[in-house]
Amino acid sequence: MKETVIPKIRQETRRVKIVFELKKDLQEDEVICEHCHGTGLEIADNVYGISGDTAHVGVRFPYKNQSLTFCKYCFNGVMRKCPSCGSLRGKQDRECSCGYAYNIRQEARDYDRKERWEKAEKIPSWKAWEDFKCLYIDDIDEYVFNEDELDDLIEEYELENPRIYGTVELGIQIDAADVIENACGGLHEDAIEQCNAKSLQAVLDEWGKKQSGATTYVPYYKVGVLMAASEAKA
Numbered sequence: 001m002k003e004t005v006i007p008k009i010r011q012e013t014r015r016v017k018i019v020f021e022l023k024k025d026l027q028e029d030e031v032i033c034e035h036c037h038g039t040g041l042e043i044a045d046n047v048y049g050i051s052g053d054t055a056h057v058g059v060r061f062p063y064k065n066q067s068l069t070f071c072k073y074c075f076n077g078v079m080r081k082c083p084s085c086g087s088l089r090g091k092q093d094r095e096c097s098c099g100y101a102y103n104i105r106q107e108a109r110d111y112d113r114k115e116r117w118e119k120a121e122k123i124p125s126w127k128a129w130e131d132f133k134c135l136y137i138d139d140i141d142e143y144v145f146n147e148d149e150l151d152d153l154i155e156e157y158e159l160e161n162p163r164i165y166g167t168v169e170l171g172i173q174i175d176a177a178d179v180i181e182n183a184c185g186g187l188h189e190d191a192i193e194q195c196n197a198k199s200l201q202a203v204l205d206e207w208g209k210k211q212s213g214a215t216t217y218v219p220y221y222k223v224g225v226l227m228a229a230s231e232a233k234a
Helices: 100-119 125-131 147-156 176-183 197-210 228-233
Strands: 030-032 041-044 067-070 078-081 121-124 135-137 142-144 164-170 216-226
Touching (some): 125 147, 135 147, 135 216, 142 147, 176 197
Antiparallel strands (some): 030 078, 041 067, 135 142, 135 164, 164 216
16 A cells, blocks of 8 residues: 655745736737736646655646746737627637638639639530540539530539639659659769660650559630530520
8 A cells, every 4th residue: 555645845826916018009800818918928827746646636737836828818918800790719710610711712712713714715515525535614623524424413513604624634744854863873973964865755755655544634724615505695
């Protein structure tokens, strides 16, 4: 049975009274923090325990060394208000829970998408399938490789005026000059000049074409695709 150990702890209290004046240049959506009253500080307990202490059974950290630390609710004694609902945002709150910031971003994205569509060159769908292997449906962030796929997605998501774009095909591209430079790193200083980069590039290009599983498509926003209904409307 362990002997009861009672640490010799002396508790002292210091009452610190400081009078000072803080000036805050607040923006329209800023207010003084109600928790620290603008000081930007709060009292931290800094709890700790003592090995072998059996006087506080079940209490892991029974002792304190209080000090001042930065307020966990604000930055420099200032909190921001949501411009929509007026609620205060804490230090850890990137956005208000009312969704105001999200809606603003969504509106900006919608505007950018609309502007992008208006600037794109428009071609009919039949020509798009002649020019591109893959098309991109911006409304639902989907890629399609044939007309049936496109029609099925338009019907599934009930897209009335879908914004569809051509795509750019990306494959594996290896620069022969980079390969030669890396391979000759430990050789004599003129080794790179003795290598035939042109023939190596031809081999690398041919190899890259055969790696069909790595082919990637990205939207080509300069060309928009008009479906039959859209073409008639235009």
